[in-house]
Amino acid sequence: MITLNVIGPGRLGQSVARLAVDSGLYQIGGVLVRSASSAAKALDFIGAGQVCLQLTDFPAADLWLLAVPDSSISEVAQQLATAKVVKPGDVVFHASGALEAKILAPLQVQGAHIASLHPAFSFADPARAVVTFAGTPCAIEGDVAACDVLQQFALDIGGVPFALAEGGKVAYHAALSMAANYLVTLADLSLQTANQAGIAPETANRLVLGLMQQTLSNVQVLSPASALTGPIVRGDAATVAQHLSVLPESHQAAYRAMGEATVALAGERLSEIQRTSLMTTLQVSSPI
Ligand SMILES: NC(=O)c1ccc[n+]([C@@H]2O[C@H](COP(=O)([O-])OP(=O)(O)OC[C@H]3O[C@@H](n4cnc5c(N)ncnc54)[C@H](OP(=O)(O)O)[C@@H]3O)[C@@H](O)[C@H]2O)c1
CATH class of the missing domain: 1.10.1040 (N-(1-d-carboxylethyl)-l-norvaline Dehydrogenase; domain 2)
Known part of the structure; x- marks a missing residue:
């Protein structure tokens, strides 16, 4: 079983985590929340995983999804690097449509593989999203090893992956x-x-x-x-x-x-x- 850690169980984070659990191929390690009140709701929806209130609480994982707003990805990537919880060889990815994988460079320096996976889908309501997601095109760019893993991840959650060349994101x-x-x-x-x-x-x-x-x-x-x-x-x-x-x-x-x-x-x-x-x-x- 592949373990996924999630930072930011918002609309996309909850939906993608739940789709991963539903595939039967992934387990959720930790889910980082900023308040205990939002934790219960998110964990209940995802149906798996342990609450992490700080980055150092995270258990080991194979995949790390930074599902925070675009404006926070750089800062959270830096904080995650400082927390030193990501192992060399882990795949760290974000879901922004506009930002490239290289915004996760502080983690790459530590030996992680980095990528972005952007589903061309509107996750307005997670409960609705998980039943209508199948067939969604997912744009993937980043280093080769991370892209290989995320191609499979996108397929496993019901998406249709395609590769974006470096520099093509904007x-x-x-x-x-x-x-x-x-x-x-x-x-x-x-x-x-x-x-x-x-x-x-x-x-x-x-x-x-x-x-x-x-x-x-x-x-x-x-x-x-x-x-x-x-x-x-x-x-x-x-x-x-x-x-x-x-x-x-x-x-x-x-x-x-x-x-x-x-x-x-x-x-x-x-x-x-x-x-x-x-x-x-x-x-x-x-x-x-
Ligand atoms: N929504 C979509 O339709 C959609 C589609 C494709 C791609 N995306 C991408 O998915 C990513 C997330 O978007 P979203 O719409 O899911 O956002 P969202 O619903 O606003 O959720 C963001 C999550 O990140 C948490 N968060 C915010 N700042 C944080 C920080 N500094 N540290 C830790 N956690 C933080 C929030 O926690 P709080 O609840 O405590 O604020 C919330 O759980 C973005 O990169 C976006 O471009 C979204």
Whole structure:
């Protein structure tokens, strides 16, 4: 049985620990909590492990998960190195999407293997997370030995591991943030614009979100370039100018920026004249 120690049984820490226990292949050694009150709840959910109130309380383990917020990973890694409880050959990993494994360098110096394992999943509620986690892509980067162990760990908890090259972490995280966060902002801007047209909120939801879902499934089946429809790919600069003329200034910047990226995506489907006309409209047109 492989032993996992967990520092920070928050949303991700509890969920990953419970998934590891449920796999039947891992046992939980210690779980570091900052207050006795949160300990009982976390341990009850994980269903295994002993409470550790300080780093020096930890029992020996093969794997160490630092599931603390990104802003605390560096500090906790340093504290863990100072506590001298990690053995050479142990694998220490964090779950940040934006930070690289090398933030754990103080432990590598002591002979530990270091990595990051980022599940592309929202652990809003651990009880729900553990039943819906299966099939989640897990990005893994770090030293070779740690990555080998975590590839298997990700599979064992029901994830789908894939390797990230060194230096790719920030671009990886930017990709996910654009996809998840900007999609939400785009939905909101579109709903506000539908509202401006006098469309009732319920109808606007069906209209805008339905079209977004349909478009997303086209992108999945086709490709972004082939799924593109609308005035820009038709080279219709007049309609683009009209759109700009009704949008409040606060929304125009987003429309213009996305419009320019859409002209680039349309590529060869636009003539040179159409491209120039669209870019001029997007960059300089003032409301008509
Ligand atoms: N949540 C997600 O959907 C998600 C998805 C992918 C990756 N991640 C990554 O997972 C990691 C944890 O995120 P989370 O959302 O699970 O955070 P969270 O719910 O806020 O939990 C953080 C845990 O760390 C503990 N903690 C905070 N600072 C600490 C410190 N200095 N020393 C020891 N323990 C400390 C907290 O204890 P207290 O309760 O006492 O504050 C809590 O148990 C982050 O790296 C995040 O980027 C999260």
